[in-house]
Amino acid sequence: MxxxxxxxxxxxxxxxxxxxxxxxxxxxxxxxxxxxxxxxxxxxxxxxxxxxxxxxxxxxxxxxxxxTRWLLWEELCKQTNDEAKSNGFKLDALPPRSREIVALWRLEADGYNGGFMQFFGNWGEENCRIALSALQAIGADATYAIVARQRAILERIKDHPDLKSYEDIWNLLTTEEQDEIGTKLDPEFWKVGDEIPKLAALHYCEATHE
Incomplete structure (x- = not known):
């Protein structure tokens, strides 16, 4: 370290x-x-x-x-969000490392604020995919398991004829699915999500200095 x-x-x-x-x-x-x-x-x-x-x-x-891990992560997030802003907040315009950091920051920010559905609704499928891949890369296994399960619940409605936008997703879920995502899994995310800055700071700073 x-x-x-x-x-x-x-x-x-x-x-x-x-x-x-x-x-x-x-x-x-x-x-x-x-x-x-x-x-x-x-x-x-x-x-x-x-x-x-x-x-x-x-x-x-x-x-x-x-x-130092939290401070490094804050610094990395600020740098990459400034980079994203200069590219019109388009993830595909960023290099892979910056793309992952921005996706993880969005997961953290929205996950703690409004939960998984706010994150997914605000940023979409591609951002979720990148965040999940980044969680695996940094070794955030507990957080990955929760977010992957939340994303998997949405799979049932991906081809639903009434799915016109991300705003439609919540109403197309059953009450049980809504409860699992919001009542059960979101609080679990809040308990383990602090592994993200600790692991991400080490992972992305080490990658910079290899």
Whole structure:
């Protein structure tokens, strides 16, 4: 996990910057971490790096930590979404790595906000296919199993004569299918979905530096 080693940490009035072992610099807002914001310069220097990529200030409290994996993932998502914006948000105009990151970000954002049906309705079949492939690539097995099952439920209606747009999908599902997707599987996604940033940050940063 060479990309998670931290060589130095610097502060401005508003941000903390972590320089990683590969030279990458990632940032976080101090407003997210009130105890770190209030700490003096000497206290801020007393940090330690844990094995799972967490930077900790134990003398400031158990919750004063930065997760390099989450910060890397945020940075990757911002970069690739800016790239997507410049291409008119067309996935097929992006290179494969960027395409996968954008698809996973959309799955995360909509999955936590409105659930699988919001994700599928907003972005469609191709985006779902790419997200599923990316989940397998990064080793997010728990999330893959849930999303793959949700997608499989929709297979029954793919040739339904009343299916004219993505907006029609929900009403064409049975009550039992709706309950499985929304009541059962969406909460399961919320429980395990945090494996995405942890695994994706490592996978895509390692791919960059191979």
């Amino acid at each position: 060479r990309n998670l080693s931290v060589s130095s940490i610097d502060f401005t009035k508003t941000h903390v910057s972590l320089t990683l072992g590969d030279g990458r610099i990632i940032h976080d807002r101090l407003s997210r971490h009130p105890d770190l914001l209030k700490a003096n310069a000497a206290q801020r220097l007393e940090w330690t790096l844990l094995d799972d990529g967490l930077v900790s200030w134990p003398h400031l409290g158990d919750k004063v930590t930065l997760d």
